[in-house]
Amino acid sequence: MVWSKEGFLTPEVDVNACINCGACVKACPAQPGHQQKQQSTALETPSAYGGWHAEEDTHLASSSGGIFTALADEVFAAGGCVFGVVWANKDTARFSKAENKEELAAMRGSKYTQAIPGMVYREVRAELKKGRRVLFCGTACQVYALRQYLRKDYENLLLVDILCHGVPSRNLLLGYIREWERQEGKAIERIRFRDKATDWQNYQVTKIFTDGSTISHCNKEDMFIRLFIGDLALNQACYACPHARFPRAGDITLGDFWGNLQHLHPDWPIRKGIGSLLTNTDKGKRILKSLEESGQIHLHPEPVENLLQGQRTTYLRQAPVPAKRESTLKRLNTEPIPRLYRELCQRVQCGPFLIRKNGLIHRAYNRLRRMKNQLMSKVSRPVS
Ligand SMILES: Cc1cc2nc3c(=O)[nH]c(=O)nc-3n(C[C@H](O)[C@H](O)[C@H](O)COP(=O)(O)OP(=O)(O)OC[C@H]3O[C@@H](n4cnc5c(N)ncnc54)[C@H](O)[C@@H]3O)c2cc1C
Numbered sequence: 176m177v178w179s180k181e182g183f184l185t186p187e188v189d190v191n192a193c194i195n196c197g198a199c200v201k202a203c204p205a206q207p208g209h210q211q212k213q214q215s216t217a218l219e220t221p222s223a224y225g226g227w228h229a230e231e232d233t234h235l236a237s238s239s240g241g242i243f244t245a246l247a248d249e250v251f252a253a254g255g256c257v258f259g260v261v262w263a264n265k266d267t268a269r270f271s272k273a274e275n276k277e278e279l280a281a282m283r284g285s286k287y288t289q290a291i292p293g294m295v296y297r298e299v300r301a302e303l304k305k306g307r308r309v310l311f312c313g314t315a316c317q318v319y320a321l322r323q324y325l326r327k328d329y330e331n332l333l334l335v336d337i338l339c340h341g342v343p344s345r346n347l348l349l350g351y352i353r354e355w356e357r358q359e360g361k362a363i364e365r366i367r368f369r370d371k372a373t374d375w376q377n378y379q380v381t382k383i384f385t386d387g388s389t390i391s392h393c394n395k396e397d398m399f400i401r402l403f404i405g406d407l408a409l410n411q412a413c414y415a416c417p418h419a420r421f422p423r424a425g426d427i428t429l430g431d432f433w434g435n436l437q438h439l440h441p442d443w444p445i446r447k448g449i450g451s452l453l454t455n456t457d458k459g460k461r462i463l464k465s466l467e468e469s470g471q472i473h474l475h476p477e478p479v480e481n482l483l484q485g486q487r488t489t490y491l492r493q494a495p496v497p498a499k500r501e502s503t504l505k506r507l508n509t510e511p512i513p514r515l516y517r518e519l520c521q522r523v524q525c526g527p528f529l530i531r532k533n534g535l536i537h538r539a540y541n542r543l544r545r546m547k548n549q550l551m552s553k554v555s556r557p558v559s
Pocket of ligand 1: 238285
């Protein structure tokens, strides 16, 4: 897998070594028209929950409810190992294996970049063949790819897929790091994308510099998050993701509970983060239930519709490819991120002019447009 010019991991075939067996095409989760085959054990209807870890430190260190750590601890207790994503350095994430709680700590937290799989699928199979319990956590396409690679269900394997907005180009992350290092005149050591220091719903992106200093920005004002969430720089395959659907790829699906919690459940620890959980197989259901019974997690059944609320990406996401995607990806290689941010996230086209989004002129323009539409609908209403 090599980084393409657009900043995505792309397969490159060594034609001299290739024996044309087609195994890579069969396993590739991004193959056009590739429909997700159901797990033989998939439940017809998943059970949905809101949940969070009972231990405060773990809860706060995780991106949402911290349920991933509870699942991992369960697997460690049975002598198993966990595969998940860690930072290899400040701009690269990769899959890794954890044998204990200490090694697991680096897996916590969402890394908003495409993780390098390396030899992880092969390593998972080797551990399964030894008879060990294994937890694998990644995006739905990665979980699907693992299942395709293994070609059979293993009772000792727990698959967890995370809800995924899509992966942004690595060039966005590189440009963002370059910009902050230039502005501050010092090197970044690590970025924490989901810092809950102030509040989970208004999470911050925290840049940690090599001298120990930090700078944080609320996600709504952060250049990286706005360009990422604005869908302008996602991997082509993500816009028509065949895995953002029911049944999901994993035994369990983990995400953020972005629904209107202040209204639905004001008594939940909202500021610390609430996970949205789906159990897609009996195995997944059994494990979550046992974690709840042993007091390690809080689990509350919830209608699936409540979990879908507020998700820009849904479980069934098919997003249109924005007209500016291609040009944005090209510009990421040559232009500074603040310029792209200003133009693409802070300005909107208003007739022939580019004006400040939600500024005075934009608000007045929208108001006039609404008035015009109301007037037009009155004029065109048939006379009874
Ligand atoms: C690129 C990306 C987009 C996401 N988009 C959404 C979304 O639109 N809606 C939503 O509800 N949730 C989304 N999530 C998931 C969410 O942020 C949490 O990861 C999830 O709720 C689990 O949280 P937790 O507190 O249980 O565990 P945490 O400890 O925070 O979870 C960490 C787990 O996520 C995995 N992980 C981290 N980064 C990556 C990566 N780059 N690739 C693959 N796996 C990774 C790790 O292996 C680890 O197992 C996204 C996550 C990522 C990485």
